[in-house]
Amino acid sequence: MAEEKQAKADEKKTAAKKEKPIFAVGNRKVAKARAILVKGSGKIVINSIPLNIFEPALARDMISEPLLLAGDAAKQADISVTMEGGGIMGQAEAARQAIAKSLAEFDKSLMPVFLQYDRSMIVADPRRNEPHKPSRSKDGPRRHKQRSKR
Numbered sequence: 417m418a419e420e421k422q423a424k425a426d427e428k429k430t431a432a433k434k435e436k437p438i439f440a441v442g443n444r445k446v447a448k449a450r451a452i453l454v455k456g457s458g459k460i461v462i463n464s465i466p467l468n469i470f471e472p473a474l475a476r477d478m479i480s481e482p483l484l485l486a487g488d489a490a491k492q493a494d495i496s497v498t499m500e501g502g503g504i505m506g507q508a509e510a511a512r513q514a515i516a517k518s519l520a521e522f523d524k525s526l527m528p529v530f531l532q533y534d535r536s537m538i539v540a541d542p543r544r545n546e547p548h549k550p551s552r553s554k555d556g557p558r559r560h561k562q563r564s565k566r
Contacts (some may be wrong), residue, residue: 438521442513443540447502451514453522456494462511463499475508482516485533489523513537 438453460467462479470476479497483490495515499507516537520527530537546557 438518440514440517440521442510442515442517444506444509444513445502445541445544447499447506447510449497449499449507449510449514451495451497451511451518453493453495453518455492458491459494460515461494461496463497472504475504478505478508479511479515481512481534482519482530482537485529486519486523486526489519489526493519493522495519509536513540 435455440451440453442449442451460480460483462470467476467480470479495518497511497514499511501507502510513536516530520530520538527538548554548557
């Protein structure tokens with residue numbers, strides 16, 4: 417009886433010690449990325465693809481920037497990123513931001529490092545595409561018909 421109580425108490429302690437995952441969101445134009453960081457061995461997965469085989473290479477390099485700046489902190493965490501919307505580079509920038517935000521929450525000393533290197537790693541860019549206006553919707557938001565002056 418006493419052993420069962422002890423076992424239940426040990427289970428509660430281990431459950432309390434289990435660290436909660438860190439969630440972070442990154443945005444760029446229409447692209448959105450959600451990162452989930454848990455303590456681990458340094459595995460990075462982007463849409464179920466390991467980062468080291470993610471293509472294109474330029475996007476892979478962009479996504480890995482916060483990991484290089486973080487150093488040892490990145491090797492102590494497993495990060496899973498889900499991206500959607502936008503294009504390849506917009507998604508890469510959103511993933512970069514989500515990873516940087518999650519690492520900054522994981523290790524508070526990284527926040528000034530990211531901000532000094534590139535502010536867009538932490539702060540989202542508010543610019544968006546201008547919607548098309550009526551009567552010329554296929555030409556764009558500001559395009560007018562060409563007029564002859566003479």
